[in-house]
Amino acid sequence: MTTNPKKLAKQPEHPLDDLIRTERIPHIWCPGCGIGTAFSSCLSAIKATGIPYNKFTMVSGIGCSARGAGYIKLDSFHTTHGRAIPFASGIKMAKPDLKVIVFSGDGDLFAIGGNHFIHAARRNMDLTVICVNNLTYGMTGGQCAATTPNKAKSTTTPLGNPDSPFNLPLLAYAAGASYVARWTILHTRDLTTAINEAIVRKGFSFIEVLSPCPINYGRRNKEKPLDTLRLYQDKTIIKNGADPARADIDFEKGVVIGKFIDIDRSTCDDRYTELHRPCSDD
Amino acid sequence: MKPAVLTGEHYITGDIACAEGAIAAGCLFFGAYPITPATEIAEHMAERLPDIGGTFIQMEDEIAAIASILGAAWTGVKSMTATSGPGFSLMMENLGFGVCTETPCVIVNVQRTGPSTGLPTMTGQGDMMQARWGSHGDYELIALAPSSPQDCFHQTIRAFNLSEKYRVPVLIMADEIVGHMSEKVVIPEASEIHLVDRPKPTGRKDRFKLYEAGPNGVAPMPAIGEGYNVHVTGLTHDERGYPAMNVEAQEQMMTRIKGKIQGNLDDIIETESYRMEDAEIVIVSYGISVRTGLAAVDQARELGYKAGLLRLVTVWPFPEAMIRKIATRVKGFITVEINLGQIHYEVERCSGGKAPAFLVGSAGGKIIHPDKVIACIQEKFQL
Numbered sequence A: 001m002t003t004n005p006k007k008l009a010k011q012p013e014h015p016l017d018d019l020i021r022t023e024r025i026p027h028i029w030c031p032g033c034g035i036g037t038a039f040s041s042c043l044s045a046i047k048a049t050g051i052p053y054n055k056f057t058m059v060s061g062i063g064c065s066a067r068g069a070g071y072i073k074l075d076s077f078h079t080t081h082g083r084a085i086p087f088a089s090g091i092k093m094a095k096p097d098l099k100v101i102v103f104s105g106d107g108d109l110f111a112i113g114g115n116h117f118i119h120a121a122r123r124n125m126d127l128t129v130i131c132v133n134n135l136t137y138g139m140t141g142g143q144c145a146a147t148t149p150n151k152a153k154s155t156t157t158p159l160g161n162p163d164s165p166f167n168l169p170l171l172a173y174a175a176g177a178s179y180v181a182r183w184t185i186l187h188t189r190d191l192t193t194a195i196n197e198a199i200v201r202k203g204f205s206f207i208e209v210l211s212p213c214p215i216n217y218g219r220r221n222k223e224k225p226l227d228t229l230r231l232y233q234d235k236t237i238i239k240n241g242a243d244p245a246r247a248d249i250d251f252e253k254g255v256v257i258g259k260f261i262d263i264d265r266s267t268c269d270d271r272y273t274e275l276h277r278p279c280s281d282d
Numbered sequence B: 001m002k003p004a005v006l007t008g009e010h011y012i013t014g015d016i017a018c019a020e021g022a023i024a025a026g027c028l029f030f031g032a033y034p035i036t037p038a039t040e041i042a043e044h045m046a047e048r049l050p051d052i053g054g055t056f057i058q059m060e061d062e063i064a065a066i067a068s069i070l071g072a073a074w075t076g077v078k079s080m081t082a083t084s085g086p087g088f089s090l091m092m093e094n095l096g097f098g099v100c101t102e103t104p105c106v107i108v109n110v111q112r113t114g115p116s117t118g119l120p121t122m123t124g125q126g127d128m129m130q131a132r133w134g135s136h137g138d139y140e141l142i143a144l145a146p147s148s149p150q151d152c153f154h155q156t157i158r159a160f161n162l163s164e165k166y167r168v169p170v171l172i173m174a175d176e177i178v179g180h181m182s183e184k185v186v187i188p189e190a191s192e193i194h195l196v197d198r199p200k201p202t203g204r205k206d207r208f209k210l211y212e213a214g215p216n217g218v219a220p221m222p223a224i225g226e227g228y229n230v231h232v233t234g235l236t237h238d239e240r241g242y243p244a245m246n247v248e249a250q251e252q253m254m255t256r257i258k259g260k261i262q263g264n265l266d267d268i269i270e271t272e273s274y275r276m277e278d279a280e281i282v283i284v285s286y287g288i289s290v291r292t293g294l295a296a297v298d299q300a301r302e303l304g305y306k307a308g309l310l311r312l313v314t315v316w317p318f319p320e321a322m323i324r325k326i327a328t329r330v331k332g333f334i335t336v337e338i339n340l341g342q343i344h345y346e347v348e349r350c351s352g353g354k355a356p357a358f359l360v361g362s363a364g365g366k367i368i369h370p371d372k373v374i375a376c377i378q379e380k381f382q383l
Helices: A005-009 A035-049 A065-070 A084-094 A106-112 A114-123 A168-175 A188-200 A225-234 A268-276 B014-024 B039-052 B062-073 B085-100 B128-133 B149-166 B176-180 B247-262 B289-302 B320-327 B343-351 B370-380
Strands: A056-060 A075-078 A099-105 A127-133 A179-184 A205-210 A236-238 A255-262 B008-013 B027-032 B055-058 B078-083 B105-113 B119-123 B142-144 B169-175 B182-187 B231-233 B271-274 B281-285 B307-312 B314-316 B332-337 B357-361
Touching: A035 A065, A035 A099, A035 A127, A035 A188, A056 A065, A056 A084, A065 A075, A065 A099, A065 B231, A075 A084, A084 A099, A084 A106, A084 A114, A084 A127, A084 A268, A084 B027, A084 B055, A084 B062, A099 A106, A106 A114, A106 A127, A106 A168, A114 A127, A114 A168, A114 B062, A127 A188, A168 A179, A168 A205, A168 A255, A179 A188, A188 A205, A188 A255, A225 A236, A268 B055, B008 B014, B014 B027, B014 B039, B014 B078, B014 B105, B014 B149, B014 B169, B014 B176, B014 B182, B027 B039, B027 B062, B039 B055, B039 B078, B039 B176, B062 B078, B062 B085, B062 B105, B078 B085, B078 B149, B085 B105, B085 B128, B085 B169, B085 B247, B105 B149, B105 B176, B119 B176, B128 B142, B128 B169, B128 B314, B142 B149, B149 B169, B149 B176, B149 B182, B169 B176, B271 B289, B281 B289, B289 B307, B289 B332, B289 B370, B320 B332, B320 B343, B332 B343, B332 B370, B343 B357, B357 B370
Parallel strands: A056 A075, A056 A099, A075 B231, A099 A127, A127 A205, A179 A205, A236 A255, B027 B055, B027 B078, B078 B105, B105 B169, B142 B169, B281 B307, B281 B332, B332 B357
Antiparallel strands: A179 A255, B008 B182, B105 B119, B142 B314, B271 B307
């Protein structure tokens, strides 16, 4: 035996334990799922800001990724399907000094919640929106999403998806987001840095995180868990400042990742204060 | 810059009175989406909230409007939205979220005629059952029905007070006539307005449980940023607020959500009576139809019928015990409402066959003429 048994006696404390509701562990995420990695990047980014934890709140909708709000030891809200962003907007506008993070999935944010996303981006609502994109509806068992690639198999497209997916960075940019980035769960350092940047800056920040769903997407599309990670390693092209119009997800020609957009624009709450609270400094 | 309470006499619509009632009650957040005939409430709040340091936001739809006020409520402010039938339909899912997470807020429905787009500019009272049962699942909430602009002012304050006290969304079920008619509204001195704020937690934060009920069945509610690390979910949850996927947790949660309303009916239910002392024929009404009922009672009395009016100020929870009691001593009930039978069936249910219940209703669009009530009395009751 090479391990000192004394060292095993007490489980070492994880550096992110202070941000986790440890009594709620184990989590619900499947083996091979990438949400946990994206979630821990988010926690690391929160910690790295040095901002007091009571200045943060996390809001999510419904789905596998949305369960993150139930594991973070902050004020956290697991709301209705698709409605995390308007719920978060209410929080932000009622209490603008809070750092409001929306952590949810592609089905939640871009199909049922798509309208809210574009309007919050248009207003430049000061939110950090993290979308774990696993190309499918994982929690309900692998149905076709607004992000499922053309021709991909899902339980509701057994012969292949006839539709085209959203290019999320392009959608976010076109709608008015002031920070747009895409990383994969293999690029955890870049992802953590991106989330950190997004939290610290003002404005509507959108970070897409590509993440495998081996159980409900990979299995039907001949992608084993490691195959997906290999795609993330071999078929991604890191290009900061790339044109979001070229950010469609096609692993055959390569998927552009990196920071697409980082521009300063006045936020919804700043403009409200300027126009409607002329005496607020008095 | 105007003060929060515009003490004095005003000649204003019910919609404006409702907005002024909200501001007098301490509302500091309004999430809006325009819809006839409720738009004036949003417009007035947009103008007034900056005066008092509040926030108005026009959202992209009614789903977002109610989501925004639920979020705002958790920052510790009193929040509100206003809509009408189609928007009310869109709000139903998040209304259930508000009930399940025990989030105080006020939702005004200035009713118009349905179904679907219906008669957008004309009155109706056809959303009363939707108010009670429109969101999926079992639940309890509170719905009030103002019958005049003055009443809009008072009932909006009361709605906020009940919402805060019982941590439940409160509905104001107004209608197009009440919302659009102008009448004298007297706004009292701020010091004369009784306000209630949500119970706040005390004690150690590390031992705090989000849904541990206090003496009246209502749990204290912290705000975001106070360090309580709340987790709020629409999943069935335990006392800590954590998801609990089992039958026992569901039963406990439902017992609390229903119990805090059912256990405080005396405080929540408000009715008004007119010439009820010796009444044998009871006209039951609410909202604008109360005016039909009042006129009908006087006309019926002139014809020799012992008629009286029971006005439901609180419509939900329904005053079941009161109707049951009245049913034992009267000849019958007539419910007057601008729909084809909604509260009428509640009256019929609670009368339990002890007294017959009749409906004077309409498909909607205008107030019901008292003559229709008199005709019903003459047809169904003997002098």
